[in-house]
Amino acid sequence: MALIVQKYGGTSMGSPERIKNVARRIAKWKGEGNQLVVVVSAMSGETNRLIDLAKAIQTSPDPRELDVVISTGEQVSIGLLAMALKELGIPAKSYTGGQVSILTDSTHTKARILDIDDQAIKADLDAGQVIIVAGFQGVDAQGAITTLGRGGSDTTAVALAAALQASECQIYTDVDGVYTTDPRIVPEARRLDSITFEEMLEMASLGSKVLQIRSVEFAGKYKVKLRVLSSLEYLNKQGPGTLITFEENQNMEEPIISGIAFNRDEAKLTVLGVPDRPGIAYQILGPIAEANIDVDMIIQNVGHDGSTDFSFTVNRGEYAKALAILETVKAHVGARAITGDNKICKVSAVGVGMRSHPGVASKMFRALAEEGINLQMISTSEIKISVVLDEKYLELAVRVLHQSFNLNQAA
Structure with a gap:
């Protein structure tokens, strides 16, 4: 008997009929003798509706109370799915994050999971129940409701799979696996049969929307077998999806x-003309970190006249907040000016094959240069190269690089 954790996203839960389809899929797995823990998101569009509702009351909603409001979307989903399963004659029981006791820190709207009490779930599984858990939420040490941030249901599922030592964690979404890039931009994009955790972690951190980055981190840390599948395929035509593995494919014909x-x-954001002295980076980024703003790429130019320019990128939603903070520290760090640009994008090439194949960067830069695309910032690691571009070149850059690296060809 295998213990499987499944996660269904908002699209899968988007209507009563789709919820019934999810129930039928669960019934199939249950009928094969598996124990099942199912994590669900709010119905599609519901979280946005609840956020808009909160903003209609308070322009900048209090984070603690916002968590109380937006966590209700998942509570509706778990109740409806449990009802759908019972309608099929399958014993099911719903749990909110608090009822499972998914303990988190107190960082409202983007809390982190600290511990999971799995005793009640195990007892119900042994009694033959299908367990339905609200994704995206937990409680802190004071009992306050917390949420895990966008895509947090993925993290809930992987964390439960780790705590329960599940055989596999299956992430059902509206795509049938992980693709070489977004098929909406490149119709020739190809579904990958497998991808390494390292590559998936980079893809998630660099903008791929298939899995939340924290869920991939969890899976890698606790060695959770993870598979991405489509919830929209017919039961009798379910594809293999994409398996996220710990082993690199040694096939010499695999793409780099x-x-x-x-x-x-x-x-x-760029801080112009700051003194080129030890500690200046901390003086600039310290207040940014204290405001809980994540910084991505960082570039500091070499100073020749005792001053330097310091640039970094942040999420566009935190641009105004970061800019305001820099204006307050401008005089303190002795900067000449603060500039910003919120019309940029990041495009990245990812692959473990980079480790053993030189020349990837030059090939990437040449392909972009031939299209007249200027690179504003560059960042590299062992298995990825990222570039910052003007946003208007995003789709062109993706198409060009996808073709340059032959990603539309069968592996």
């Missing part, structure tokens, strides 16, 4: 690059 990731939600 596994995928092209991109992120539109980028903004760049």
Whole structure:
């Protein structure tokens, strides 16, 4: 008997009929003798509706109370799915994050999971129940409701799979696996049969929307077998999806690059003419970190006249907040000016094959240069190269790189 954790996203739960389809899929797995823990998101569009409702009351909603409001979307989903299963004659029981006791820190709207009490779930599984858990939420040490941030249901599922030592964690979404890039931009994009955790972690961090990055981190840390599947395929035509593995494929014909990731939600800030002295980076980024703003790419130019320019990128949604903070520290750090650009994007080539194949960067830069695309910032690691571009070049850059690395060809 295998213990399987499944996660269904908002699209899968988007209507009563789709919820019934999810129930039928669960019934199939249950009928094969598996124990099942199912994590669900709010119905599609519901979280946005609840956020808009909160903003209609308070322009900048209090984070604690916002968590109380937006967590209700998943509570509706778990109740409806449990009802759908019972209608099929399958014993099911719903749990909110608090009832499972998914303990988190107190960072409202983007809390992190600290511990999971799995005793009640195990007892119900042994009694033959299908367990339905609200994704995206937990409680802190004071009992306050917390949420895990966008895509947090993926993290809930992987964390439960780790705690329960599940055989597999299956992420059902509206795509049938992980693709070489977004098929909406490149119709020739190819579904990958497998991808390494390293590559998936980079893809998730660089803008791929298939899995939340924290869920991939969890899976890698606790060695959770993870598979991405489509919830929209017919039961009798379920494809294999994409398996996220710990082993690199040793096939010599495998492509050097596994995928092209991109992120539109980028903004760049530059502090001009700051003194080129030890500690200046901390004086600039310290207040940014204290405001809980994540910094991505960082570039500091070499100073020749005792001063330097310092640039970094943040999520576009935090651009205004970061810009305001820099204006307050401008005089303190002795900067000449603060500039910003919230119309940029990031495009990245990802692949473990880079480790053993030189020349990837030059090939990437040449392909972009031939299209007249200027690179504003460059960042590299062992298995990825990222570039910052003007946002208007995003789709062209993705198509060009996808073709340059032959990603539309069968592996």
